[in-house]
Amino acid sequence: MSINKTLVFGHKNPDTDTIMSSIVMANLENQLGNSAKAVRLGNINKETEYVLNYLNIEAPELVSALEDGQNVILVDHNEATQSADNIANANVQKVVDHHALNFSVSTPIYYRAEPVGCTATVLYKMYKEHDVEITKNIATMMLSAIISDTLLFKSPTCTAEDKAIAEKLAKIAEVDCGIYGTDLLKAGTDLSDYTPEQIINIDSKLFEKDGKKFKIAQINTADLDSVFKNKVYFEAAINDEIKKDNLDLYMFAATDIINSNSKVITLGNDSKVVEKAYGVTLDDNTALLENVVSRKKQMLPKILENLD
Numbered sequence: 001m002s003i004n005k006t007l008v009f010g011h012k013n014p015d016t017d018t019i020m021s022s023i024v025m026a027n028l029e030n031q032l033g034n035s036a037k038a039v040r041l042g043n044i045n046k047e048t049e050y051v052l053n054y055l056n057i058e059a060p061e062l063v064s065a066l067e068d069g070q071n072v073i074l075v076d077h078n079e080a081t082q083s084a085d086n087i088a089n090a091n092v093q094k095v096v097d098h099h100a101l102n103f104s105v106s107t108p109i110y111y112r113a114e115p116v117g118c119t120a121t122v123l124y125k126m127y128k129e130h131d132v133e134i135t136k137n138i139a140t141m142m143l144s145a146i147i148s149d150t151l152l153f154k155s156p157t158c159t160a161e162d163k164a165i166a167e168k169l170a171k172i173a174e175v176d177c178g179i180y181g182t183d184l185l186k187a188g189t190d191l192s193d194y195t196p197e198q199i200i201n202i203d204s205k206l207f208e209k210d211g212k213k214f215k216i217a218q219i220n221t222a223d224l225d226s227v228f229k230n231k232v233y234f235e236a237a238i239n240d241e242i243k244k245d246n247l248d249l250y251m252f253a254a255t256d257i258i259n260s261n262s263k264v265i266t267l268g269n270d271s272k273v274v275e276k277a278y279g280v281t282l283d284d285n286t287a288l289l290e291n292v293v294s295r296k297k298q299m300l301p302k303i304l305e306n307l308d
């Protein structure tokens with residue numbers, strides 16, 4: 001792969017926004033005369049697979065390591081812990097994101113982050129600013145990303161802008177937001193083909209604070225009880241990860257997309273931080289967090305605040 005061709009990718013353990021925004025951003029770059037290609041850093045989840053099948057398109061190519069000096073554009077993340085392993089040796093040209101900033105660079109670059117529910121919302125605005133056509137396929141990708149990241153507009157991360165843009169996109173995509181969105185989210189709750197080890201890694205993110213390392217993993221479900229039937233297997237898988245990666249805390253959240261709650265399993269030396277953060281008592285390593293659905297807004301900040 002030529003290092004002159006810019007690779008566009010999102011975070012490890014890619015979700016629908018990461019994959020769709022990579023494709024959408026690469027297309028924007030190409031439309032503007034730059035040479036870019038979307039790639040991915042991990043397996044496609046079931047929800048994203050639903051969109052790829054719906055559009056009958058291929059997943060971006062999987063890359064494991066970048067060449068030194070590789071030109072890259074980051075979407076949907078900025079933290080090195082969530083990026084390609086050797087991101088430090090790459091040449092980051094641009095970042096388009098909607099997460100808290102934990103990034104530094106020694107030269108001026110294009111950096112765009114907005115406090116909206118989805119990277120695709122920012123990309124929609126960039127298409128408009130550059131007067132680049134949003135085709136039916138591109139609209140479907142952007143819409144899918146917004147629905148996924150905002151849990152069909154129910155997450156507290158969802159802004160009025162996300163919703164207004166999604167409605168415009170639904171028209172171009174010729175879909176009914178509610179019907180398409182429910183099918184999309186439901187596709188993501190199918191865990192039947194996964195082992196417990198795979199389930200905890202579908203969407204886990206690594207964070208660091210003052211030398212402490214922790215992971216927050218999240219899955220969506222419409223049935224918490226069926227997920228927690230396998231609790232002991234998840235605990236074994238989580239304990240393996242803690243050992244392997246020397247983690248101080250692992251929080252696995254199963255988010256009930258119908259009732260907008262999350263039930264968590266927390267393990268590690270700092271597992272009690274969850275009690276302090278949410279005023280709950282862990283019962284056999286688990287707790288129900290009422291009205292908590294967003295890792296970015298309702299999990300990560302609380303853990304960061306209370307971890308010492």
Ligand SMILES: [Mn+2]
Binds near residue numbers: 098118119
């Ligand atoms: Mn996102």
